[in-house]
Amino acid sequence: MLHTNIRKLSYSLTLFILYLWVYNSVRRFLPLLDDVAQDFCRSLRHRVETEGVGETGQRSMTLDPSPDLFRFALEGQSSCHVLYGERIGLFSSSPSEEAERFIWAVERMLATTPPLLYLPPRLLLALRAPLWTQHATAWDHIFSHGFCSVSRLQTVVGGASDGRFLGVLGQLMEAGQLSSELIKANITELMAGGVDTTAVPLQFALFEMARNPGVQERVRAQVLSSWQQASGSPQKALQGAPLLKGTIKETLRLYPVGITVQRYPVRDIVLQNYHVPAGTLVQVCLYPLGRSPEVFERPERFEPSRWSLDAASGGGFRSLAFGFGSRQCVGRRIAENEMQLLLMHVIFLLQNFIFNCGQCGPWRFFEIICEIYQQFLSENW
Numbered sequence: 104m105l106h107t108n109i110r111k112l113s114y115s116l117t118l119f120i121l122y123l124w125v126y127n128s129v130r131r132f133l134p135l136l137d138d139v140a141q142d143f144c145r146s147l148r149h150r151v152e153t154e155g156v157g158e159t160g161q162r163s164m165t166l167d168p169s170p171d172l173f174r175f176a177l178e179g180q181s182s183c184h185v186l187y188g189e190r191i192g193l194f195s196s197s198p199s200e201e202a203e204r205f206i207w208a209v210e211r212m213l214a215t216t217p218p219l220l221y222l223p224p225r226l227l228l229a230l231r232a233p234l235w236t237q238h239a240t241a242w243d244h245i246f247s248h249g250f251c252s253v254s255r256l257q258t259v260v261g262g263a264s265d266g267r268f269l270g271v272l273g274q275l276m277e278a279g280q281l282s283s284e285l286i287k288a289n290i291t292e293l294m295a296g297g298v299d300t301t302a303v304p305l306q307f308a309l310f311e312m313a314r315n316p317g318v319q320e321r322v323r324a325q326v327l328s329s330w331q332q333a334s335g336s337p338q339k340a341l342q343g344a345p346l347l348k349g350t351i352k353e354t355l356r357l358y359p360v361g362i363t364v365q366r367y368p369v370r371d372i373v374l375q376n377y378h379v380p381a382g383t384l385v386q387v388c389l390y391p392l393g394r395s396p397e398v399f400e401r402p403e404r405f406e407p408s409r410w411s412l413d414a415a416s417g418g419g420f421r422s423l424a425f426g427f428g429s430r431q432c433v434g435r436r437i438a439e440n441e442m443q444l445l446l447m448h449v450i451f452l453l454q455n456f457i458f459n460c461g462q463c464g465p466w467r468f469f470e471i472i473c474e475i476y477q478q479f480l481s482e483n484w
């Protein structure tokens with residue numbers, strides 16, 4: 104089997120400790136993520152009510168959800184809430200200057216990264232190219248935000264936290280398992296690795312639900328029934344709605360965030376009748392894997408329920424969007440839960456909204472037309 108034969112040579116203890124803590128802290132950070140997801144939906148609802156057109160009770164609005172989804176991802180995990188246990192208020196009506204600067208920095212960093220991948224950094228540096236300067240300035244802000252958050256944590260850890268959840272990083276510091284120096288050394292992966300990775304799949308999930316109304320209905324019916332039985336517990340609500348998890352898996356099957364998962368075998372191996380010498384870079388290409396009819400029946404169909412059947416039959420090692428083994432994605436549990444919670448709350452919203460697909464372009468690939476039916480407005484959010 105691929106996962107038993109292939110191992111990465113190097114191993115980062117810091118990331119492994121983090122993975123275990125994130126895995127074990129799900130129960131504690133779910134309510135934090137739930138708050139942010141509810142704020143996202145409240146702000147969306149407010150926008151439709153105030154900026155939408157049409158008669159009261161049947162307002163409609165066309166919007167690009169991408170900026171708000173980025174804010175959601177930032178607020179939820181990498182910026183603060185799960186990692187540091189604090190909010191920066193990106194959904195408040197008047198975000199602080201610090202919050203605005205931080206979101207600017209992350210957006211600039213993400214926007215300037217792709218062109219820089221193809222241009223020689225030395226040349227850009229020598230030319231003092233604005234692209235380079237903006238990229239470097241953006242990273243300076245991100246680092247300084249991260250360092251300030253870690254310093255704030257240091258003052259609280261060991262002191263009177265009043266039982267407040269200090270975020271995954273605060274807990275690790277409190278338990279003496281991770282020093283602030285190690286956290287600072289890994290801050291870029293933690294803070295920048297969790298923004299577009301979740302915001303973009305969320306857009307694709309909304310896009311697929313928009314153009315598959317039958318799927319949307321089935322997911323909604325399951326979510327509503329699960330929510331009614333969950334007595335307000337987000338964890339129970341998610342557990343009772345496996346189609347939400349299926350929606351995320353299905354989205355990542357069709358639109359994987361990482362293009363490949365890579366390993367260097369530590370000894371010679373034979374894969375699919377090919378001899379692979381030790382030390383060779385082996386890449387599993389997730390996009391063709393997810394769309395192969397040899398691996399998935401009718402791969403072109405967006406069908407979240409295929410993953411329930413998959414779980415029943417043991418899975419067959421087909422979901423590799425987060426990698427696998429000891430080097431799998433550290434933020435997996437945060438990302439999975441965060442995306443499911445957002446979809447769950449948007450689906451409550453969908454009680455009141457009908458999502459239709461607008462024009463599809465290659466980059467700004469969809470617009471969502473929301474028609475609000477206020478007579479169905481529920482008290483849920």
Ligand code: HEM
Pocket residue numbers: 115118119180181292293294296297298300301304355360361363364365423424425426427428429430431432433434435437438
């Ligand atoms: C949908 C969201 C995400 C996807 C699809 C994703 C995917 C991946 C993949 C494929 C890897 C490589 C795993 C391997 O080689 O086996 C990885 C590694 C990593 N991810 Fe994610 N990721 C996501 C979200 C996040 C978040 C939210 C964080 C941080 C909070 C994060 C932090 C990391 C880190 C630190 C690593 C390196 C792990 C190591 O080298 O041991 N990721 N991710």
